[in-house]
Amino acid sequence: MKDLSRLRLAVIGAGLSGVAAARGLADRGARVTILEKSRGFGGRCASKRWQGHVVDHGAQYFTLRDPRFAAAARTACGDALQRLQAPVLDGTGTALPDDGRWFHREGNSRLVRALGEGLLIRTETPVSDARALLRAEGGEFDAVISTAPWPQTAKLFGLQTEVDDIPCLAAVLVYRGEWLGLTRDAYALRDPAAELAWSACENHKCGRAAAGCTVLVAHAGEAFSRAHLERPATEIPGLLRGAVEAAWGMPAAAFVEALGHRWCFARSEGGLQTPLLPPGLFYVGDALRRSRVEDAWLAGHELAQTWQPA
Ligand SMILES: Cc1cc2nc3c(=O)[nH]c(=O)nc-3n(C[C@H](O)[C@H](O)[C@H](O)COP(=O)(O)OP(=O)(O)OC[C@H]3O[C@@H](n4cnc5c(N)ncnc54)[C@H](O)[C@@H]3O)c2cc1C
Structure with missing residues (x-):
């Protein structure tokens, strides 16, 4: 070489x-x-x-399938690499296959x-x-x-x-009270064609949500993201909140605060x-x-x- x-x-x-x-x-x-x-x-x-939470608002988890990447990640991060235990459910409530969804503590x-x-x-x-x-x-x-x-x-x-890349509107939503709605039973809900394509509960990443809170991350689907791409980031949580609360059975009265993020080049x-x-x-x-x-x-x-x- x-x-x-x-x-x-x-x-x-x-x-x-x-x-x-x-x-x-x-x-x-x-x-x-x-x-x-x-x-x-x-x-x-x-x-x-943010506000005592540590939230992944971009990549939610990663796989360690390739031995070269797995070795590099393990050498660099040691036991800070942790595996998600709860399932990701599809639009019908069925658990998707899981060959290891990892996150950094x-x-x-x-x-x-x-x-x-x-x-x-x-x-x-x-x-x-x-x-x-x-x-x-x-x-x-x-x-x-x-x-x-x-x-x-x-x-x-x-x-x-x-x-052109595919955009994604993202929101982080905080609720008062731990393990509200369906959050104990599932890590995430995935329905790529829906307005709410992905939503996940950060409480499954131990130590990330401040005590007494449930923290959810929401990603809009492609069509919805394209349609609302020019909206200010501050408006994004309002666009997704209703769908998140319906999907997870979250009590609207427990809502505390939220922030939005616009990924203009989310995916190729x-x-x-x-x-x-x-x-x-x-x-x-x-x-x-x-x-x-x-x-x-x-x-x-x-x-x-x-x-x-x-
Ligand atoms: C919302 C979302 C959810 C995702 N979820 C997952 C997931 O759950 N699992 C998974 O495996 N992957 C996921 N991905 C995909 C994954 O995050 C990306 O594929 C990966 O991180 C891309 O890495 P990269 O280094 O190629 O690009 P990037 O991470 O985009 O890195 C490019 C860098 O270039 C910098 N840059 C850009 N322009 C300039 C400039 N002009 N000058 C200097 N610097 C510049 C940027 O700031 C950035 O740091 C997700 C992505 C998004 C957006």
């Missing part, structure tokens, strides 16, 4: 694809810097500390932070033009690997793309055939596989094993 020790590489994005790519390229000797627009690791594997973004431990990262560094980072254009890097969702990457690379259709990219610019991310935590990490990991400068 080619030694990369003379190369300075930029990886855009500190999500799972980014940390896996950066780690693998650094292991091959390259000097890698992650450029991340937000304040830290995680990307769509996001957790929020302190919030799923900590998985990404642990996998990225020791890597060089510049946070709060939004890239607007990837070419300008290249040495050939007066920048400091020999090559740039973007792991931003493909529609955003295309923009950074100055390319047109017909491919997958199967992207990478178009011809400008010299020095590369893309890796979940659009090349599937929009899952494990797939994003594997995409970055595999790129790093085979990547060649030109």
